[in-house]
Amino acid sequence: MRAGGRLILAALLALFMAACASSRPSPIILRMPPVDYGPPGDARNPAQGPFQPNQFLRLCPGTHISNAPPADPERWVREFHPVIVAFGVVLATVPTNDVCLTSGFGLRGGTMHSGIDVASRPPGTVYSAGPGRIVEARSSSGYGLNVVIDHGRGVYTRYAHLDWFAPGIAPGVSIGFGHPLGQMGATGNATAPHLHYEILTGNIDNPRGSFGLTAHNPLNFPPYDWAASPGS
Numbered sequence: 001m002r003a004g005g006r007l008i009l010a011a012l013l014a015l016f017m018a019a020c021a022s023s024r025p026s027p028i029i030l031r032m033p034p035v036d037y038g039p040p041g042d043a044r045n046p047a048q049g050p051f052q053p054n055q056f057l058r059l060c061p062g063t064h065i066s067n068a069p070p071a072d073p074e075r076w077v078r079e080f081h082p083v084i085v086a087f088g089v090v091l092a093t094v095p096t097n098d099v100c101l102t103s104g105f106g107l108r109g110g111t112m113h114s115g116i117d118v119a120s121r122p123p124g125t126v127y128s129a130g131p132g133r134i135v136e137a138r139s140s141s142g143y144g145l146n147v148v149i150d151h152g153r154g155v156y157t158r159y160a161h162l163d164w165f166a167p168g169i170a171p172g173v174s175i176g177f178g179h180p181l182g183q184m185g186a187t188g189n190a191t192a193p194h195l196h197y198e199i200l201t202g203n204i205d206n207p208r209g210s211f212g213l214t215a216h217n218p219l220n221f222p223p224y225d226w227a228a229s230p231g232s
Helices: 003-022
Strands: 083-086 089-092 100-103 106-108 111-113 116-119 125-127 132-140 144-150 155-165 180-184 195-201 214-216
Touching (some): 089 155, 132 155
Antiparallel strands (some): 083 089, 100 116, 106 111, 132 144, 155 180, 155 195, 195 214
């Protein structure tokens, strides 16, 4: 393909991916339940960040996704819940905005894919899916630059292939919902910029650390009950 053709194709892809979030109502306001880190204003109970999750998710265009979740003829994911409850912890299902799904959870090419992959053009900001404490912020051979957050109750989230870390992101730091962690990228074993996102459970104090935790499909958890949320 000539250079001009590649530029046109990239422009069309960017327009389509922007439409993935804009052709349906997208932003919702997330009211998170209280977190037992400390009283309001306490450094152990950080304020929420600026992130608001998109209400819908679409499969990326022009690709066959072998482990894709059920979707309608326009490739919108069926039964998508933007905010979920994972083992008693409230989390955003997709902790970034205006993206499409490039890979689902489960077998892919004969190997297990332990999270979901989402992408946007240009690469977007990645946010914390829920309040918690950062336990890892480092580079690993497969995941590249990645962050792991402990949300309590044995629930963790991982954000992998980041291009860079946002200021202040380091192990031991307590973080609120929706705070920037960095920008999606292609570090580690990645062929293009995207976010690999995992929901994990178990005891991280094992010989393999976060790699010894059990991964779960973020798209399979029940939705958060807005009517029962504080302030509703």
